[in-house]
Each structure stands twice: as C-alpha cells, then as structure tokens.
Amino acid sequence: MExxxxxxxxxxxxxxxxxxxxxxxxxxxxxxxxxxxKPLIVLSNNDGMPISRSEEAKAVGIDMARPIFExxxxxxxxxxxxxxxxYTLYGDFSRRVMQTIRQFSPKVEEYSIDEAFVxxxxxxxxxxxxxxxxxxxxxxQWTGIPVSVGIAPTKTMAKIASKIAKKSPKSKGVLDLTNPxxxxxxxxxxxxxxxxxxxxxxxxxxxSHSINTAWDLRNVSLAWVDKKMGVEGTRMVKELRGEPCIxxxxxxxxxxxxxxxxxxxxxxxxxxxxxxxxxxxIADAAVRLRRDGQAATGMKIYLQTNxxxxxxxxxxxxxxxxxxxxxxxxxxxxxxxxxxxxxYKPGIVYKRVHVDFDxxxxxxxIQQSLFIQKDRQKQVQLMxxxxxxxxxxxxxxxxxxxxxxxxxxxTRFEYRSPRYTTRWDELLTVRA
DNA sequence: TCTGGGGTCCTAGGACCC
DNA sequence: TCTGGGGTCCTAGGACCC
Numbered sequence: 001m002e003x004x005x006x007x008x009x010x011x012x013x014x015x016x017x018x019x020x021x022x023x024x025x026x027x028x029x030x031x032x033x034x035x036x037x038k039p040l041i042v043l044s045n046n047d048g049m050p051i052s053r054s055e056e057a058k059a060v061g062i063d064m065a066r067p068i069f070e071x072x073x074x075x076x077x078x079x080x081x082x083x084x085x086x087y088t089l090y091g092d093f094s095r096r097v098m099q100t101i102r103q104f105s106p107k108v109e110e111y112s113i114d115e116a117f118v119x120x121x122x123x124x125x126x127x128x129x130x131x132x133x134x135x136x137x138x139x140x141q142w143t144g145i146p147v148s149v150g151i152a153p154t155k156t157m158a159k160i161a162s163k164i165a166k167k168s169p170k171s172k173g174v175l176d177l178t179n180p181x182x183x184x185x186x187x188x189x190x191x192x193x194x195x196x197x198x199x200x201x202x203x204x205x206x207x208s209h210s211i212n213t214a215w216d217l218r219n220v221s222l223a224w225v226d227k228k229m230g231v232e233g234t235r236m237v238k239e240l241r242g243e244p245c246i247x248x249x250x251x252x253x254x255x256x257x258x259x260x261x262x263x264x265x266x267x268x269x270x271x272x273x274x275x276x277x278x279x280x281x282i283a284d285a286a287v288r289l290r291r292d293g294q295a296a297t298g299m300k301i302y303l304q305t306n307x308x309x310x311x312x313x314x315x316x317x318x319x320x321x322x323x324x325x326x327x328x329x330x331x332x333x334x335x336x337x338x339x340x341x342x343x344y345k346p347g348i349v350y351k352r353v354h355v356d357f358d359x360x361x362x363x364x365x366i367q368q369s370l371f372i373q374k375d376r377q378k379q380v381q382l383m384x385x386x387x388x389x390x391x392x393x394x395x396x397x398x399x400x401x402x403x404x405x406x407x408x409x410x411t412r413f414e415y416r417s418p419r420y421t422t423r424w425d426e427l428l429t430v431r432a
Numbered sequence: 433t434c435t436g437g438g439g440t441c442c443t444a445g446g447a448c449c450c
Numbered sequence: 451t452c453t454g455g456g457g458t459c460c461t462a463g464g465a466c467c468c
Contacts, residue, residue: 023450044454051450051454067453085454112450199448230460232448259456266451288456308453317444354455411454 012244013121014128014151014178017158018101018135021146021166023114024052027093028083030144031420031428039080043068046263046411047084084413092421096143104135109248117155119248132174152177155246156239159196160186160214180242187215187240195240197232205229214240254360255292260285261302261354264409268350271341274303276404278340278353279333283403286329287390289357290383295327295366297359301339306351314350316343325359325366328379329386332357333402394423 020026024042029035039056043049049067050057060078062071068082075082094113102108107119123131132149139147150161157177164186165175177183193203195214205228211217217225218240225233235245260281268274278301289296302317320339326332336355361367366376389398418426 046452046454048453065453069452114450197448201447232460255457257457262455263453306453319443412452 012153012242013119014123014153015155015158015244015248016118016120016128016132016135016149016151017111017155017162018097018116018118018139019148019150019162019166020097020114021148022052022054023093023145024083024085024090025054025057026145027090028086028417029054030093032417035081039078040083041080042083042085043415045085045413046265047414048263051085082415084416086416086419088419088422089417093143093145097139097145097147100139100142101135103138104131107248107250109250110252117158117248119250120151128178129174129176132176133172136173147173149174150177151175152183153242154239154244155248156196156236157183157242160190160194163194164190183242184215187218188213190214192217195236197236202229202233254294254362256360257356257358258285258289258292258294258296258360259354259356261352262411263352264350265412266409268409269346269348271344271346273404273409274340274344274350274353275337276402276407277409278336278355279400279402280404280407280410281353281355282332282336283329283399285355285357286327286332287387287395289360290327290363290387292360293363294360295325295363296332296357297322297325297361298357299332299336299339300356300358301336301343302352302354302356303340303343303350304352304354305348309349309351311349314345314348318343321359324369324374325361325363326379327363328383330400331379333400337402 025040028040028042037056039060039062040054041050041057041062042052044051047068050062050064053062053064057080061074062080074080090113098108098110098116101116101118105118105120107121109117111117120128128151132151136147136149139145148162148166150158150165152158152161161175161177165171165173177186190213192198192206192211192214206217211220217237220237222234222237225237238245264277298319298321300317300319304315305311305313307313318339320335322335386398390396420426420428
C-alpha cells in the first residue's frame with residue numbers, strides 16, 4: 001500500500017464541535033440536583049433499553065445495547081436511577097444550548113439534538129482553546145448542561161477532538177487540534193472504529209487490512225480507499241488529512257421523508273387496533289410535515305412483527321401515491337387506513353406499524369388538478385386551528401376519532417420525569 | 433454451440449448517524 | 451412478560467428505452 005503524504009495543509013476555516021455530555025442524563029439532573037454523582041440512565045421509547053448513561057452508570061457496567069430487563073440486577077445493586085425519555089424536556093434544553101452557542105459565532109450548524117458544528121472563521125487571531133473554554137463555561141452557566149468542545153480544520157477531526165476532550169481530564173473538556181503536530185499524536189491513538197461515519201461494517205473491513213488507527217487510515221492511498229469504501233471512504237481520508245469535504249450547513253435542509261413508527265406497548269393482533277395506532281402516527285407525522293412547510297405526494301406503510309420473538313415473522317410494506325399532494329391529517333389517515341388493509345394478515349402478533357411520507361413538496365405551492373376539486377383554503381385553516389389548539393393545550397388535546405380513545409397499544413413511559421420547562425402543571429415544586 | 437450496448441430512472445436494502 | 455425512533459446517503463440491480 002503506497003502512502004501519499006500531503007506536504008502541506010490548505011488554509012481552512014477552523015470548525016468546532018460542541019457536544020453535550022450524556023445529554024439526556026444531564027437534562028434530568030438540572031432540575032434534580034440530588035442525582036448529581038449518582039449512576040443514572042434514560043431509557044428508549046417503550047422503556048426498552050438505555051440510550052443515555054451518566055459517567056457513574058457507565059462505570060458500574062450499564063451497557064447501551066442491552067434491554068432493561070437484563071440489567072435489573074446491576075440497577076438494584078448500585079441503586080441506578082432510571083428515567084423514561086422525556087423528549088419535550090430535552091428539546092427545550094437543546095434550544096437553550098443552541099441559542100447560547102449562537103452568541104459565539106454566526107455560523108452554527110445544529111447537527112443533532114445535542115451537537116452543533118460552529119464555524120470559527122475570523123477567530124484565528126484568538127487562542128482557540130481559550131475561546132472554546134469560554135463557550136463551555138457560558139453554556140454551563142446559562143443552561144446547566146456540561147459540554148465538550150473539539151476544534152479542528154475539518155468536521156471529522158473536530159468530532160475526534162471533542163471525543164478526546166470528553167475523556168481526557170487534562171484537556172478539561174476542550175481540545176484544539178488545528179496544529180498538525182497534535183493531530184498526529186491524537187490520530188495515532190484513535191481507533192478507526194470511533195471515527196465519525198465508520199460503523200461496524202467499515203471498521204471490520206479496515207481492521208482486516210491492518211488499518212487500526214485514524215492515523216493508519218489517513219495515510220492510506222485514495223485509490224485504495226475509493227475502491228474499497230467508495231466516496232464516503234475517500235471523504236473520510238481527506239478530512240483526516242485536514243482537507244474539508246463536508247461543509248457546514250447553516251440552513252437546515254428540507255426533509256426528504258417524514259415518518260413515524262413506534263413499537264406497541266403490548267401485543268396487537270386486530271386490524272382495528274392497528275388502524276387506530278396508524279392514524280395516531282399519521283397525526284403525529286403530519287404535524288411535523290406542516291411544521292416543515294411540506295405536503296406529501298406519497299406514503300409508505302410498514303407492518304412488522306417482533307424480530308426478537310420466536311413466533312412467525314411478517315414484514316410488509318405498501319406504497320400509496322396520492323392524486324394530489326396534501327398535508328391534511330384526515331385525508332392522510334383515510335389513504336393510509338385503506339392501504340394497510342391490503343397488507344394486514346389476521347392471526348399474527350404485530351409489534352409495530354410505521355408510516356413514511358415521501359415525495360414531499362412545499363405546501364404553499366401544491367399542484368392543483370383539473371379533475372379534483374378541493375377547497376384547499378379550508379383545509380389550511382382547519383389544520384392551522386388544529387395545530388394551534390394542540391400547541392396551546394398540549395399535543396393530542398384535539399384529535400381525530402380514528403386515533404382511538406383508549407389507546408391500549410400506546411408506548412410505555414413508566415419512569416418519566418416532569419416536563420418542568422414546558423407544562424404549567426409540571427413545574428418544579430420547591431417546597432410542597 | 434454462439435442472442436448488443438449504452439443510457440436513464442426507480443427501488444430496495446445496507447450502512448450509518450444521534 | 452420485556453429489546454427505540456427518526457433520519458440521511460449510497461449502491462446494486464431491475465426495468466425500460468433506442
């Protein structure tokens with residue numbers, strides 16, 4: 001394998017990755033300081049498995065990939081505090097963190113609920129480590145959320161820098177890797193499996209060719225990596241060499257697909273219950289569709305059994321093309337419930353129903369049809385009223401009868417904390 | 433014996449992210 | 451008893467065209 005050493009690094013804008021530490025756990029702690037220093041986990045939907053762990057929980061051996069019932073001994077032994085996920089609370093904290101970050105640079109890409117890339121062009125005259133520390137301190141002071149900051153010439157290396165910063169006590173949560181000498185030290189000690197966009201399949205491939213560290217990967221030939229891993233591999237190698245291939249996205253792009261699918265809280269067999277649940281998912285996804293300013297020209301419905309069960313498996317999807325794009329919940333429900341009849345088979349225990357809206361178009365320029373007369377204006381007003389009521393009085397306050405009243409199938413959230421910041425009736429009680 | 437070649441478009445599935 | 455959900459991008463392969 002020949003190696004192409006880049007002989008100089010191009011002049012590029014430094015980019016920081018600000019990453020919240022154990023984000024969901026940290027949110028839970030802000031209003032519940034008694035949790036400080038204790039092992040703490042937040043569970044996935046349906047209280048299935050941990051999706052966020054405090055450092056203390058990691059230390060006592062709580063594993064992310066294992067279901068909660070397999071962890072109950074550890075939980076009891078170490079008095080691990082357990083919470084269902086409370087996305088309303090986390091979403092609100094995310095907004096606060098992002099707003100704080102925007103005080104530090106006009107160039108912010110909100111990459112996920114707990115991470116942002118920050119363009120640092122024009123800050124080169126400053127000590128970037130100091131700037132990062134100031135950012136970290138301010139975010140903690142204003143929101144109560146601890147973060148790690150990694151700074152580097154490319155996003156891929158900024159990710160690496162923030163991960164190292166999180167773990168190494170010496171860095172105090174901030175690491176600047178813009179200096180090539182430090183890059184070499186860091187990449188040589190960094191496992192390829194921990195590189196951004198290098199998942200299990202790619203790391204297995206790389207390791208089978210004795211490419212074990214990020215430094216090994218950086219020095220691989222572009223021809224080789226293109227052949228073995230295609231464009232994404234090539235981008236990874238270039239980014240590790242300090243050549244940006246993944247630009248900052250300052251404007252959130254329009255979504256290409258908006259969907260909803262959750263596991264049932266218990267066994268579901270009847271078409272009636274599946275239709276109710278599907279209608280409820282449609283209503284949920286349609287809110288996000290309208291919020292994104294889009295309408296759907298098609299949808300896909302999937303019906304699935306539990307892959308972990310030994311029973312007969314059945315997974316089927318069906319596509320529906322709509323004659324006219326729409327964002328109106330009632331109409332979407334009618335199309336979907338009709339379609340699901342075609343894939344439903346009786347006598348099967350189902351685990352999940354899922355809907356994806358696709359063929360999305362801006363909802364203010366829906367193509368009209370000569371043959372289908374609809375009062376679009378009326379629909380728009382109806383949906384605006386629906387969304388307004390639910391925003392003011394809580395999601396699901398106003399809903400379609402098709403979604404059901406009992407909702408016996410609904411997702412479990414046994415250990416949810418109060419929605420401290422978004423519900424008047426769940427405000428923090430200081431003294432009872 | 434022996435059955436073209438080059439292009440486009442679409443979809444399903446894989447891999448990955450948090 | 452009990453194993454998440456919402457996304458993106460890329461690729462291979464089939465269908466179709468001339």
